[in-house]
Amino acid sequence: MNKTVNQKAWFLVLPVLILVAFSAVIPLMTVVNYSVQDTFGNNQFFWAGLEWFDEMLHSERMWDALGRQLLFSGIILAIEVPLGIFIALNMPKRGFWASFCLVLMSLPLLIPWNVVGTIWQIFGRVDIGLLGYTLDKIGISYNYTQDIFAAWVTVIVMDVWHWTSLVALLAYAGLQSIPDAYYQAAKIDQASRWAVFRYIELPKMAGVLMIAILLRFMDSFMIYTEPFVVTGGGPGNATTFLSIDLVKMAIGQFDLGPAAAFSLMYFLVIMLISWVFYTVMTTMDKRDGV
Amino acid sequence: MNKRLGINGSTFVMGLYLLFLLLPIYWLLNMSLKTNQEILGSFSLWPQDLTFANYVVILTDASWYMGYVNSLIYVVMNTVISLAVALPAAYAFSRYSFMGDKHLFFWLLTNRMAPPAVFALPFFQLYSSVGLFDTHIAVALAHCLFNVPLAVWILEGFMRGVPKEIDETAYIDGYSFPRFFIRIFTPLIASGIGVAAFFCFMFSWVELLLSRTLTAVDAKPIAATMTRTVSASGMDWGVLAAAGILTIVPGALVIYFVRNYIAKGFALGRV
Numbered sequence: 001m002n003k004t005v006n007q008k009a010w011f012l013v014l015p016v017l018i019l020v021a022f023s024a025v026i027p028l029m030t031v032v033n034y035s036v037q038d039t040f041g042n043n044q045f046f047w048a049g050l051e052w053f054d055e056m057l058h059s060e061r062m063w064d065a066l067g068r069q070l071l072f073s074g075i076i077l078a079i080e081v082p083l084g085i086f087i088a089l090n091m092p093k094r095g096f097w098a099s100f101c102l103v104l105m106s107l108p109l110l111i112p113w114n115v116v117g118t119i120w121q122i123f124g125r126v127d128i129g130l131l132g133y134t135l136d137k138i139g140i141s142y143n144y145t146q147d148i149f150a151a152w153v154t155v156i157v158m159d160v161w162h163w164t165s166l167v168a169l170l171a172y173a174g175l176q177s178i179p180d181a182y183y184q185a186a187k188i189d190q191a192s193r194w195a196v197f198r199y200i201e202l203p204k205m206a207g208v209l210m211i212a213i214l215l216r217f218m219d220s221f222m223i224y225t226e227p228f229v230v231t232g233g234g235p236g237n238a239t240t241f242l243s244i245d246l247v248k249m250a251i252g253q254f255d256l257g258p259a260a261a262f263s264l265m266y267f268l269v270i271m272l273i274s275w276v277f278y279t280v281m282t283t284m285d286k287r288d289g290v
Numbered sequence: 291m292n293k294r295l296g297i298n299g300s301t302f303v304m305g306l307y308l309l310f311l312l313l314p315i316y317w318l319l320n321m322s323l324k325t326n327q328e329i330l331g332s333f334s335l336w337p338q339d340l341t342f343a344n345y346v347v348i349l350t351d352a353s354w355y356m357g358y359v360n361s362l363i364y365v366v367m368n369t370v371i372s373l374a375v376a377l378p379a380a381y382a383f384s385r386y387s388f389m390g391d392k393h394l395f396f397w398l399l400t401n402r403m404a405p406p407a408v409f410a411l412p413f414f415q416l417y418s419s420v421g422l423f424d425t426h427i428a429v430a431l432a433h434c435l436f437n438v439p440l441a442v443w444i445l446e447g448f449m450r451g452v453p454k455e456i457d458e459t460a461y462i463d464g465y466s467f468p469r470f471f472i473r474i475f476t477p478l479i480a481s482g483i484g485v486a487a488f489f490c491f492m493f494s495w496v497e498l499l500l501s502r503t504l505t506a507v508d509a510k511p512i513a514a515t516m517t518r519t520v521s522a523s524g525m526d527w528g529v530l531a532a533a534g535i536l537t538i539v540p541g542a543l544v545i546y547f548v549r550n551y552i553a554k555g556f557a558l559g560r561v
Contacts, residue, residue, distance in 0.1 A: 003386055009391075027412030091304065099546075099549055122317065128527065166556050211557050212557075224405075242405075243406075247410060270405060285560075
């Protein structure tokens, strides 16, 4: 659609600008402010320059949290994306069962995040949870509050449970947009099932899948509530991801300077990924010719 | 499709996946209908001694049910504010090009993607300093951080589907902008508004970190109430499970109406 150039449109955007500026720019500036100052209490602040940034860049704690975060995001993407595509391919195409599957699959997406944590906290307990109890009876030792491996498995399975449907729904939406003619042509060519997937379905889903991957990457990158409820970041620091570490530092220990420097670097990473996301979106819009 | 894959294979895969999704939820429901004694004492796949006592506790104890009321208040406030400011902005983005529009659109996106953990402390200080700490409006405004961009993106996606000729015809017919917007345009994108409202509601409802940081007593949301069920007498598992089930209800009730748009909503109005 050709858009008219109209500078007065700014007036329509103004309310959003003011509101978001109030709830984003002011707090962000506070963070910037803290990141370059030091305090000894009593609201007395001293210029500290880039000291905090320097400290955080050399802090083992932050690099460890970042490492765990990247490992976590990597693992869940490696599981959720193929699984999501696989589920989407197996979903009924239309009719009652399609709606039925859509509704049930969306259910985990709409559960408050702390309840997701609670559900898995209970589900995995050896004494009262179905999963923990069953594993225990089979003879697999499983205790997510003590054992690092079990904690990781729980957090990852929980995320797969929570978010795979998102990937599946997006992939499904992509599949729905493929005209029947493509499949008929493939049939005439006697294409194999794999060839249909590789040369018709996958290219047609590529844009949507890119969105799904970016959304999942970003949301997993700032995951806080679910692991916080289940493991509280433990055992030890084994499941302390970036957000959990940041909240611990900022609100738990009140180390404002380092926490602020940490925040800003964290935010820059997110900005970078957002930019990739935005580019993908706008390219898709252009390709669709809208 | 089904013919090629074999209907049994697909049905089996879907069945297995849905079982995986529903089993943990069923377990929570199962626990919410048991007494604490039964939860800790014996192990059973369904309640032997069906009881609604846990739900009664929540619905009669003010410290519990006020959590739901508080959550509902700020969630509704947030939805109304988000939609009210997002509607004109989305129209501007979908129809006009103006100086800085692309940058502004991108900046909105970065706010949707911003980690709440980064904003928790500054929000706390900002709202404390203006005397809004522990009020519903504070949480509602804080949630605008990610809900306003979300609403703008979703609505823009829907508005682009409405042909521009409709606007032009209406202006030629002598409609003023506000009258055109309310009388003609809003009904055309009604489903988009519904979807945007649903997602604002949902994302505000599921968020814990900001709502917990910004409240203490008067506006404490249900999510924060739930994280504090550990009492001196140990965990009250039955009540915790019942509270969890009750938080799923709002989403489960309306999910049917948005089932065809759910992918679009989660993908910020694209797809």
